Amino acid sequence: MTLMAFTNTFAGNPLDRASYRRGDAAWIGEQLAAPESLGVVIWNGKPLVEDAEGGGARIAYVSARMAGDLAGGPERLLFLGLWQGVAVFAVDLDGVADPADGPVQGLGRFEDLRMIAMTLPGTETGILATAKAMFEWRRKHRHCAACGQPSVVADAGWKRVCPSCDTQHFPRTDPVVIMLAVKGERCLVGRQAAWPRLMYSALAGFLEPGETIEEACARELWEEARLKTRRVRYHSTQPWPWPSSLMIGLIAEVENDDAVADQVELDEVRWLTRAETRAMLRGEIADAKAPGALAIAHQLIKAWAEEDGEV
Numbered sequence: 001m002t003l004m005a006f007t008n009t010f011a012g013n014p015l016d017r018a019s020y021r022r023g024d025a026a027w028i029g030e031q032l033a034a035p036e037s038l039g040v041v042i043w044n045g046k047p048l049v050e051d052a053e054g055g056g057a058r059i060a061y062v063s064a065r066m067a068g069d070l071a072g073g074p075e076r077l078l079f080l081g082l083w084q085g086v087a088v089f090a091v092d093l094d095g096v097a098d099p100a101d102g103p104v105q106g107l108g109r110f111e112d113l114r115m116i117a118m119t120l121p122g123t124e125t126g127i128l129a130t131a132k133a134m135f136e137w138r139r140k141h142r143h144c145a146a147c148g149q150p151s152v153v154a155d156a157g158w159k160r161v162c163p164s165c166d167t168q169h170f171p172r173t174d175p176v177v178i179m180l181a182v183k184g185e186r187c188l189v190g191r192q193a194a195w196p197r198l199m200y201s202a203l204a205g206f207l208e209p210g211e212t213i214e215e216a217c218a219r220e221l222w223e224e225a226r227l228k229t230r231r232v233r234y235h236s237t238q239p240w241p242w243p244s245s246l247m248i249g250l251i252a253e254v255e256n257d258d259a260v261a262d263q264v265e266l267d268e269v270r271w272l273t274r275a276e277t278r279a280m281l282r283g284e285i286a287d288a289k290a291p292g293a294l295a296i297a298h299q300l301i302k303a304w305a306e307e308d309g310e311v
């Protein structure tokens, strides 16, 4: 039996995060110096990858020592966890000059994570999503939110502390509900004008403070499409590190079918029968395309399309 009913791309990070060791600076230093320890290199959000034997790509690991040297100190370094007892770190690089033409020349190439994700092993997308989300957080939270002074990194990258007022800051995850509204044998998909041409997807929105997942789902369906939610079923979640979301995938049974796009978030909504939904996923409908398999929306639509009966 697996832990999750469905593992999305960017989920399934296999590392033992060993969070209880993060605060042990001496141990972290030993791991960083150990010759077998590994490093993941991220440059402007792009991971260093290489061609995998047999096709596709994989993470181009460097030694942890090299990652530490590239980081030049704890601020740009993250202890990701342990892989079968071996420590794995990540280093965050920025700047205009491509490090693949400089310090990591010959060790791999930097690729956009979203573009390359489907060619990577699923577990590696989980590792990279963790590193990317952490570095996005670090980049945008350099100052104390309580007093405005510069904060400093602690716990091997997993915390920031304000030296002025002692407030501790922890990485944040922003929950987003994404739901496929269904009524009987039809589901509702919508599109925004900014999306790729003819692409239709599940509806989505940020969870607000004070809301449950079910309430956020019902509010979003009402606001965006004037649908009344009767019942909500959980499908799966997906870490989405642009910059730090967690997509909570739901299938929502609704009461009415007179959906209307709000013309703010959505330009158009349309109902598809289960047969049409299957055809859309196969690319056989001329005027509607499904999101790619990378996206949890695709998996939600697919899961419902492949069900036989009622939700």
Ligand SMILES: [Zn+2]
Pocket (backbone or CB within 6 Å): 144, 145, 146, 147, 148, 149, 162, 163, 164, 165, 166, 167
């Ligand atoms: Zn402060």
